[in-house]
Amino acid sequence: MNNEEPTLEDRLRDPQTRREAFAELLKRFSEPLYWQIRRMVNDHDDADDLLQNTFMKAWTAMDDFRGDAKLSTWLHKIAINEALSHLDKQKRHATESLDNTEYSAINTIEADEWFDGDEAAAHFREAIATLPTKQQLVFNMKYFDEMKYEDIAEITGTSVGALKATYHFAVKKIEQFLRSRN
Amino acid sequence: MSDKDNLQSVHGLPKSNGMTVPEGYFDDFARRMMERIPETVPVPEKVKLSTWQKIRPYVYMAAMFAGVYLLMNIFTLTAGLGPNSPDSSAPLFADLVNTNTAGYVDDYLSISDIDLYDDLYEAGYEIPESL
Numbered sequence: 001m002n003n004e005e006p007t008l009e010d011r012l013r014d015p016q017t018r019r020e021a022f023a024e025l026l027k028r029f030s031e032p033l034y035w036q037i038r039r040m041v042n043d044h045d046d047a048d049d050l051l052q053n054t055f056m057k058a059w060t061a062m063d064d065f066r067g068d069a070k071l072s073t074w075l076h077k078i079a080i081n082e083a084l085s086h087l088d089k090q091k092r093h094a095t096e097s098l099d100n101t102e103y104s105a106i107n108t109i110e111a112d113e114w115f116d117g118d119e120a121a122a123h124f125r126e127a128i129a130t131l132p133t134k135q136q137l138v139f140n141m142k143y144f145d146e147m148k149y150e151d152i153a154e155i156t157g158t159s160v161g162a163l164k165a166t167y168h169f170a171v172k173k174i175e176q177f178l179r180s181r182n
Numbered sequence: 183m184s185d186k187d188n189l190q191s192v193h194g195l196p197k198s199n200g201m202t203v204p205e206g207y208f209d210d211f212a213r214r215m216m217e218r219i220p221e222t223v224p225v226p227e228k229v230k231l232s233t234w235q236k237i238r239p240y241v242y243m244a245a246m247f248a249g250v251y252l253l254m255n256i257f258t259l260t261a262g263l264g265p266n267s268p269d270s271s272a273p274l275f276a277d278l279v280n281t282n283t284a285g286y287v288d289d290y291l292s293i294s295d296i297d298l299y300d301d302l303y304e305a306g307y308e309i310p311e312s313l
Contacts, residue, residue: 156293
């Protein structure tokens with residue numbers, strides 16, 4: 001007789017237990033996904049909107065989740081896609097209004113009311129904002145989330161070699177930026 | 183010394199980047215999300231289909247293709263073009279193909295190795311052999 005408890009994935013697939021399981025999913029993944037998004041878009045309100053979109057998309061697409069990928073990988077993919085789409089829209093808007101996207105990211109950081117770091121932390125955020133978007137993503141996942149390259153590769157669909165080169169370069173560029181500030 | 187250790191020891195960077203959230207944000211977020219999703223999930227019922235209901239989509243599809251074929255012939259005849267004219271049918275098929283693409287939701291991540299390497303090459307970065 002099989003006495004194994006149904007997994008979260010099993011309960012999410014079953015329409016009878018989906019809602020209750022979704023509450024558990026929110027408890028487990030809200031925080032890591034929020035930070036994933038927030039580090040990319042910088043602004044708390046934008047991160048909040050994008051996190052809501054992420055979970056709404058996950059909810060509506062739950063029937064399509066077959067369990068081939070890990071639940072966390074699937075959710076991270078949706079969250080990153082939401083953040084990248086948002087940044088693309090911002091970039092298009094900045095291009096239309098002849099704004100510099102890096103400059104507007106630094107403005108967002110300076111205006112962020114949900115920040116209690118010191119000057120070094122503020123410079124650090126600015127340094128990260130000077131990187132191209134996808135380099136920021138790789139840097140954040142490696143530096144802050146301390147994820148393995150193999151796990152990042154699974155989420156982003158890129159190779160470990162490309163990720164290592166990207167992270168290595170991102171660190172060099174951040175060091176250069178910080179040296180110029182000191 | 184790893185890249186991360188170097189960043190932290192040489193530049194005195196904290197593990198955190200100083201970002202914070204309002205107090206109780208994550209509990210409040212979970213509550214707001216649960217309010218947005220429906221109370222019950224509709225369970226799809228299995229409906230027994232009659233023979234006509236089973237073959238109906240195929241009949242409609244055949245009728246549609248027959249209609250398209252007839253329309254193409256009428257247009258080519260009225261335009262005075264021969265039936266094998268290369269331009270006579272292309273726009274019609276292009277329209278048909280394009281009608282169903284709107285609304286497609288793609289959650290596939292749009293990142294590739296090429297994107298990452300492009301950014302590196304643009305900045306004039308040479309990849310060390312140790313990587």
